[in-house]
Amino acid sequence: MAYSEPLKVTLAAEDGWPPFADEFGRGISHHLIQQAFKQVDVAVSTIVVPYTRGLVMTDRGSVNGVFNVTKEQSTLKRFVFGQEPLFTVNASFFFAKDHPSSVDDKWHLPIGSVVGIIDGYEYGDEFIQLIEKRQLRITKVNSQRQLINLLLVGRINTAIMYDMVADVYIDQMGVNKDISAKFNNHISEIFVAFSKKDPQAEQWSKLLDKGLQTLKQQGHYQQLLVPLD
Known part of the structure; x- marks a missing residue:
């Protein structure tokens, strides 16, 4: 039997925005995104970098996306966004x-x-x-x-x-x-911003939306917004 490879998305994560994302690759955003994508059978790999570098990497298509981005006029021109924010701050x-x-x-x-x-x-x-x-x-x-x-x-x-x-x-x-x-x-509504260079960007945004909606339906979403430490 042939088994298909599981989907895997690579995201840049900023290093200086605790309690959402810190230099150790921990925080609310990490946990929430991992759990949301897990609902739709997508594995998440993260690269921890300064925020501006994450944006540039996503612009260039070196990663699929970057997280903790505000959806506003300036970012809508650069990236692909889903409909479901990670959270509001x-x-x-x-x-x-x-x-x-x-x-x-x-x-x-x-x-x-x-x-x-x-x-x-x-x-x-x-x-x-x-x-x-x-x-x-x-x-x-x-x-x-x-x-x-x-x-x-x-x-x-x-x-x-x-x-x-x-x-x-x-x-x-x-x-x-x-x-x-x-x-x-x-x-600010905070999102994962996906790369316009990535032909799968729309797919990733819809899968993440679906994962977040599933967490809300299951009643797990609010628990994931609590800082871990």
Whole structure:
């Protein structure tokens, strides 16, 4: 008897976004994607890299896809997405207690405020409009720790971070009393983005959708959103 080879998908996974994906290839995203693809008999292989490198690898077709990508105008042009998000996350403006904010929403940030962000991340379709309207000066760095340190020393007025991710780093750095979220930037649906160079991209996105739907029907989905450690 001839047995067909099981389907196998190779995904780039970012290395600095705990509790969803860390440098050790662990986290909520890893577990959720593995379990979703398992429902549709697809084995997952992951390559842990910096986020921007994962995007480039997917662009080039060196991997089938990359995970933890926001579906917005900029990414829709580059990648193939399914219909089912992995999960939804909130991103906020964080301030240092020593340099508090006197405003309560992003559209009233002081003109010319210096805002720290992670290079290569997506910050919602409104972000360009916000930069122009408030004449924001953007400082790009490569890690959450750098953002937090710049906030602490007053080199930036505020930083945009995803709440659950920021909580991990703020806790690790022991600065819970020094930095806090003040108001929302955007709510982001997070997906696996598949390569437009991959002729199977649509198939992978539909299989992942089906796997996620199955997990929800079985009642296992919510359990997989709980950090493992």
